[in-house]
Amino acid sequence: MTTPNDSVIHDIGFRHYDGPRLGRGWAFRSLLLETLRGAFGLGRPAKVKIMPWVLIGLFTVPAIVIVAVVILTGGQELPLTYTQYPIAMSLLVSLFLAGRAPYAVSRDLRDGIMPLYLSRPIKRQDYVYAKLFGLAIAVWIFIATPVTVLLIGALLAKFPVRDQLLGWVGGMLMAAVLALLITSIALTLASFTKRRGLGVAAVLATLVLLSGFVSVLISVVTMQRSGATGTYFAVLDPYLLVDGLSAAWLGVDPQNDFAQPDGALGTLVFTAALVVIVAGMVAILLRRFRKVGGV
Amino acid sequence: MTTITTTALTRTFGPVTAVSNLTVELPSGVVGLVGANGAGKSTLIKMLLGLIPPTSGTATILGFDCLTDGLKIREVVGYMPESECLPLDVSATEFLVHMARMSGLPASAGRERAADTLRHVGLYEERYRPIGGYSTGMKQRVKLAQALVHDPKLVFLDEPTNGLDPAGRDDMLGLISKISSDFGISVVVTSHLLGELERIADHVVVIDGGVLQRSTSTADATQLSGSLLVEVTDEADVVMSRLRDLGASVAAGRAPGSFAVELTDETLPAAVVAIVAELGVGLVRLQRRRHHLSEIFETSGVTS
Numbered sequence: 074m075t076t077p078n079d080s081v082i083h084d085i086g087f088r089h090y091d092g093p094r095l096g097r098g099w100a101f102r103s104l105l106l107e108t109l110r111g112a113f114g115l116g117r118p119a120k121v122k123i124m125p126w127v128l129i130g131l132f133t134v135p136a137i138v139i140v141a142v143v144i145l146t147g148g149q150e151l152p153l154t155y156t157q158y159p160i161a162m163s164l165l166v167s168l169f170l171a172g173r174a175p176y177a178v179s180r181d182l183r184d185g186i187m188p189l190y191l192s193r194p195i196k197r198q199d200y201v202y203a204k205l206f207g208l209a210i211a212v213w214i215f216i217a218t219p220v221t222v223l224l225i226g227a228l229l230a231k232f233p234v235r236d237q238l239l240g241w242v243g244g245m246l247m248a249a250v251l252a253l254l255i256t257s258i259a260l261t262l263a264s265f266t267k268r269r270g271l272g273v274a275a276v277l278a279t280l281v282l283l284s285g286f287v288s289v290l291i292s293v294v295t296m297q298r299s300g301a302t303g304t305y306f307a308v309l310d311p312y313l314l315v316d317g318l319s320a321a322w323l324g325v326d327p328q329n330d331f332a333q334p335d336g337a338l339g340t341l342v343f344t345a346a347l348v349v350i351v352a353g354m355v356a357i358l359l360r361r362f363r364k365v366g367g368v
Numbered sequence: 369m370t371t372i373t374t375t376a377l378t379r380t381f382g383p384v385t386a387v388s389n390l391t392v393e394l395p396s397g398v399v400g401l402v403g404a405n406g407a408g409k410s411t412l413i414k415m416l417l418g419l420i421p422p423t424s425g426t427a428t429i430l431g432f433d434c435l436t437d438g439l440k441i442r443e444v445v446g447y448m449p450e451s452e453c454l455p456l457d458v459s460a461t462e463f464l465v466h467m468a469r470m471s472g473l474p475a476s477a478g479r480e481r482a483a484d485t486l487r488h489v490g491l492y493e494e495r496y497r498p499i500g501g502y503s504t505g506m507k508q509r510v511k512l513a514q515a516l517v518h519d520p521k522l523v524f525l526d527e528p529t530n531g532l533d534p535a536g537r538d539d540m541l542g543l544i545s546k547i548s549s550d551f552g553i554s555v556v557v558t559s560h561l562l563g564e565l566e567r568i569a570d571h572v573v574v575i576d577g578g579v580l581q582r583s584t585s586t587a588d589a590t591q592l593s594g595s596l597l598v599e600v601t602d603e604a605d606v607v608m609s610r611l612r613d614l615g616a617s618v619a620a621g622r623a624p625g626s627f628a629v630e631l632t633d634e635t636l637p638a639a640v641v642a643i644v645a646e647l648g649v650g651l652v653r654l655q656r657r658r659h660h661l662s663e664i665f666e667t668s669g670v671t672s
Contacts, residue, residue, distance in 0.1 A: 087488060087551040090481060090519035094443050094472040103469035116462050118498055185453045189514060191419055192447035193470040194439045 100195045101203050108207025112173045124172050129218060132165045136219035140226025150232070151223055153328075155244025156319040158223060159216045159251060160328040163312040166255070167280040169215050174259035175272025177208050183267040187365050201358045205260055212252035220244045243323045251315040254347060255280065257354035258311060264361045284310050291331050301335035308346035317343050369396045371522055371554050372416060377425035379411055379578075386411040388578040389425070394556065398548045400565030400572040400586075401558040408578035409558045410450070413524045417442060430521055443472055446515030446523035446553075450530060453511065456500030460491055460510050463499065464517050471518035481517050488551075489513045489543060505536040512543065516553070523547065525557040529564060541568050597657050598640055599626040601650035610643045611636075631656070 114122030139152060153161055181187065190200055224241040228234065262279060263272040287310035295303035307313035307329075317332040319325055321340040327333050334343045372394040379387045387408045403409050414420050416429050418438025427434040432441045455463060461482055468478030486495045489509040494502065499510060508528060515523045525544065529537045545568050548555050559565050565572055566586055574581040600607055604625045608618045616639075617630040629636055637654060644651045 088484060089552075090473070090477065092477050093474065094518075095474060096443065096472050097439055099472055099474075100470045103466065107466050117457055121457060180455065180457075184455050185449075185451050186455060188447070188449040188451065189453050189467065190470065192417055192442055192445075192449075193467075194442045194472055195470070196439075 094194075097194050097196070097199065100193055101199045104190070104195070104200065104203035105207040105210075108177050108204050109211050111176060112208055112211035121176075125169065125215075128165060128169045128172070129215060132162060132169070132215065133219040133222055135162065136222040136226075140222060140229070143226060144230045148230070151227055153223070154325060155220050155223060155240045156247045156316075156323065156325050157328040158220055158244070159248060160312050160316045162219075163284065164281065166212070166216060166251075166312075167277060170212055170255055170259045171273045171277040171280070173208060173211060174256070174263040174276055175266070175269040177204050178260060178264045179266055179269045179272045182264070182365065183269075187362075197362060198359055201355070201362050205257060205355065205358065208260060209249075209252045209256040212256050213249050216248040216252060217245060220248060240325070243319070243325060247315060247319045247323070250318065250347070251311070254315060254351060255311050257351050257358075261354045261357050261361070264358055280311070284312060286310075287313060295331065301339065304331055304333060304335055304339060305342060307332040307334075308343055311350075314343060314346060314350075318347065370394065371396050372427070372429045372556070374412075374416075374427040375425055377412075377415065377427050378423045379408075379415060379420065380423045386578050387415070387422075387575075390575070390578070390580050391425075392573060392580055392583050394573065395571050396554040397570035398544065398555045398557065398568050400562075400569030401556055401575070402560065402562050402565060402572060403558070403575045404560055407575050409575065410526060411578070412575070413447070413526060413556070413558070417445065417447060417524070443518075444521045446518065446520035448511050448515040448523065448525045448528060450526040450558075452507075454499050454507055457498050459498055460486055460495040460502075460513070463510070464513055467514045468517045473518055478517075481519065482513075485513045485517045486510075488516070488546075490539070504531050505533075505539070508532060508536070508540060509543075512540075516547065516551075520553060522554040522556065525555060527558055527560075529559065529561075537564070544568055595657050596629040596631050596637060596640070597621075597626070597653060597655040598629060598651075599623070599653035600644060601625065601652060603647055603649050606647060607640070607643050607649070611640065614639055626653070628657075 110116055113125050136158065142148070143151060159166055187200070191197065220241065223244075224237060227237040258279070259276045262275045266272050266275070287306055290309075291303045291306050291313075294306060304317070307317050313329060313332040316327045316329055317334045317339075320327040320332065321334045321343055334340050370393050372392075374390050374392055377387055377390040378385070390412070401409050401412070411420070415422050416427055416434055418434050418441050421435055429441055430444060434441065458466075464482035464486060465475075465478045468481055469475060473481065486492075489512050491506060491509055491513070494506065499507065502510065508531075512525070512528065515525065528544065529540050532540060541564065544555055544557055547553050548570075557565065557569070562572070562574075569586050571583070571585050573583045598607070599621075602625070604620075604627060608620065608627055611618050611629060614636075616632065616636055618627055619630075620627045629640065637656070640654060641651070
């Protein structure tokens with residue numbers, strides 16, 4: 074930033090640029106970083122910053138409370154583990170994403186900025202991937218903040234360092250999986266409207282209603298039929314799917330017992346569901362942006 | 369020096385032919401691309417940017433092949449679209465730095481050039497405010513600045529004077545001349561107003577329905593497109609026949625006493641005045657007129 078001073082501006086005419094031109098990779102990185110900054114309102118007016126930072130605060134306060142209680146009462150373990158925390162607080166994650174996904178794509182659609190991006194040295198699909206990964210990283214940072222607060226608390230409470238670090242690494246890994254999964258869904262929904270309000274409503278309704286609906290479905294099926302049939306419906310709710318994957322991949326306790334995949338077949342089905350959903354959403358996004366920009 | 373060469377360039381969208389068998393060479397300097405809405409101007413620009421492949425034919429721009437070198441072309445070419453295309457909640461500075469990086473400039477160079485470019489297009493203190501609060505004229509300047517921020521060799525300006533008031537139009541045309549003469553950047557500027565382009569363009573290309581109508585330097589085009597409207601109080605027939613004797617082509621107008629003279633010779637206005645004075649009739653009107661674009665389309669079957 075420049076600072077005001079008394080110096081005189083001399084008109085030195087138009088200066089040509091003969092430095093390096095860094096090309097497609099750099100342009101992709103720049104768009105990804107811009108998306109990430111935009112998600113937290115950086116470089117934007119104050120009113121854009123309010124929502125993301127309020128949500129980060131609300132999302133982190135419970136972690137601070139948990140840590141304080143554990144340290145003050147001398148507990149032996151965290152009441153919520155590194156992988157359970159974001160699942161238990163899924164509503165706040167959904168709220169953050171519902172605000173940020175439309176901000177990332179609906180705004181570009183409304184402002185008609187695509188022709189400017191397309192006239193830069195990038196290809197059409199670069200835009201989709203830069204937006205997807207930029208926003209997924211933002212969601213990952215959002216989830217990582219309270220999870221890391223839990224780690225700091227656990228270390229302050231003198232829990233075994235090795236166990237806690239491993240748990241935290243697992244938490245970070247599953248946070249990344251969750252971020253990619255829900256971001257791909259939210260971005261796809263948001264990419265179909267120029268109107269941010271509509272995008273926010275669509276993302277929030279889908280993520281929240283899906284959670285409620287799937288929970289009811291699982292309870293009903295579990296009551297009607299014995300065995301593990303009900304757990305397979307967990308793949309329909311992104312949070313339950315990741316909850317189940319944490320249990321399957323890392324062997325940790327899931328937040329919801331009914332999300333525990335049923336043996337090797339369950340693990341396979343859950344993993345396949347993750348891959349299919351993300352790949353499907355990316356395919357829809359690429360298709361959606363194939364025609365945007367008037368070309 | 370030639371910046372753009374197209375050979376039998378054709379692009380169809382289903383049954384619609386947007387650009388048809390276009391063979392043209394554009395020199396450096398300011399080139400005006402004239403055509404009515406839907407004439408194929410935007411399709412041509414998108415093909416030259418390497419964004420849509422031609423159905424057939426080839427085009428090279430600054431020595432790059434449009435079919436295969438799209439990324440290379442877009443590194444050294446700027447594009448100002450006709451449509452609204454600015455984000456409203458970031459400042460012009462923030463936006464320009466981002467667009468500079470999107471063009472491949474390193475972060476520090478991007479910041480420096482963003483400030484420079486905004487100054488050159490005439491945006492000063494307001495550049496720190498969000499773009500949403502700008503006037504139409506200021507937004508057009510930002511759109512122009514984003515096309516120049518990476519110091520391209522050539523810029524495409526699509527209808528840059530659209531929506532501007534007369535003063536803003538003059539400012540924009542002045543800026544476009546400056547881009548070519550002071551900055552040394554070649555300009556291809558589209559408009560459906562021929563008169564506007566004649567003021568600044570060194571070369572004018574007219575297309576209609578995707579077909580090349582005319583490609584000439586502006587001096588030729590002005591000469592060809594001139595005509596003289598004359599209205600006299602009496603004896604219009606005599607004046608017309610005297611002018612025909614001088615070899616001028618004269619067409620009678622609808623109103624009695626008025627006619628038009630094809631301006632093939634710069635001495636014709638003086639000749640009209642001399643004849644009228646000799647006959648002692650009143651001269652009501654002697655007006656030099658440029659052809660409207662539609663008339664150019666009608667008269668120019670031949671390309672030069």
